[in-house]
Amino acid sequence: MTDIEQIQQAVLQIMVIVKDQLRTNLNFNHVEKKSSRTDLVTERDKQIEKQIIAFLSDRFPKAYFVSEEGYGDCLTDLSGLVFFVDPIDGTLNFVKSHDQFASMIGVYHDGQPIFGAIADIMQDQIFYGGPELGAYVNQQPLAPLINQELSAGLITVSSRLLMEQLNNYRSIINHSSGLRIFGSAGIIFTRLFQNKEVVYISNLKPWDLAAGLAIGKAMGLQAINIDGAPINMLKSQTVIIGTKCATIETKDLLS
């Protein structure tokens, strides 16, 4: 296995480059639509994804890449070293509000998370870490996760789940302190790491999940597939992510 320090160094290096590029030049042009009016991809998404994959594949030539915009590999298993890349998570925020978006890289070895990095671009913060490394923001250790109950904290249910199945989530929202919707999985992960929220429920793709789960594993954050199956890093799934207490309460309220 490639040395974890080497992985951390390379991922943080490209993350800083990408963050500074995005902050210096907030060029929101060249928007393409993907599946619908609200699923956007920009030239910046594609350019940054290519840049990240080129940088990392140069340093880790045997690694595989799973990525949002299609410049990665098509994997059927997770053997070896795999980088999950989301160049701009929250593209709609990137385009419409110019804040609340993130770049994410998650690193797995034989299916296990070893490192993750999430850059909150407009707050100029990089959250990173992994099970063997601990969890940090901009080189400072993150404060420990407080195992808050559902009633003690704010939660996020994605707007898609809310619009389609509000009644399924109503009692969870009512048991919590309140509902917040930011429109970026990466941003919500950073809020969970900082004890700003206690539960996040959304249908997420592997590149939405990988970095956050790797950092979260270092902090004791829980993550379960809503249907009870193990989390599968090769497909989309609806997940409950949060403090141990609040995740269990949420699962109980759903059953």
Next chain:
Amino acid sequence: MTDIEQIQQAVLQIMVIVKDQLRTNLNFNHVEKKSSRTDLVTERDKQIEKQIIAFLSDRFPKAYFVSEEGYGDCLTDLSGLVFFVDPIDGTLNFVKSHDQFASMIGVYHDGQPIFGAIADIMQDQIFYGGPELGAYVNQQPLAPLINQELSAGLITVSSRLLMEQLNNYRSIINHSSGLRIFGSAGIIFTRLFQNKEVVYISNLKPWDLAAGLAIGKAMGLQAINIDGAPINMLKSQTVIIGTKCATIETKDLLS
């Protein structure tokens, strides 16, 4: 009528004091519950409200005060000079996530908005202005409001309205680019001023509305009562606030 420059100077002076106090000492203790588990008031809310009212009533002895925590006057009309004070808007965020909260002061004369200031405490920004003054953030003029359509932008519907009447708002949300929920009227006003969102729908109290409407009037932001009546600054009401285009589209979709 008291000179508008004098009002601006005094409001901004106390706003900077309050913002710096809150940023220096994020003391979240002494939380009391108001009407429910999720309606909180802290000692800080009360202390700041008293401080603002003392500061302003000293300088404007004939003025009236309408305020959230009960240290103001009980008004039945809006004659003369009236200050609307919300010491911490988004108290739940203040307590739970330590971000996304605001302090707000709106100034009206004979029922007409003349000045407003909204401090986004954790972003260290004060938005302010009025019909005769223009609109500013931290001494810089705000960029003009872009008259975006509903489909072009993000919107906020308060979580209370969503939970109680999702079906009333479903088509508005579907026509927009997406739903965001931040949990603070003041923060959403600052997002509207910056073209980050195009519509905000919520049931708001006078102190939630006053500052934002005064600044918004300088920018061409529209605000209508959802039932068609004029906005009444002596009571709560459900309002649609946004760009001209998006506010009309929203109203049409509701009827």
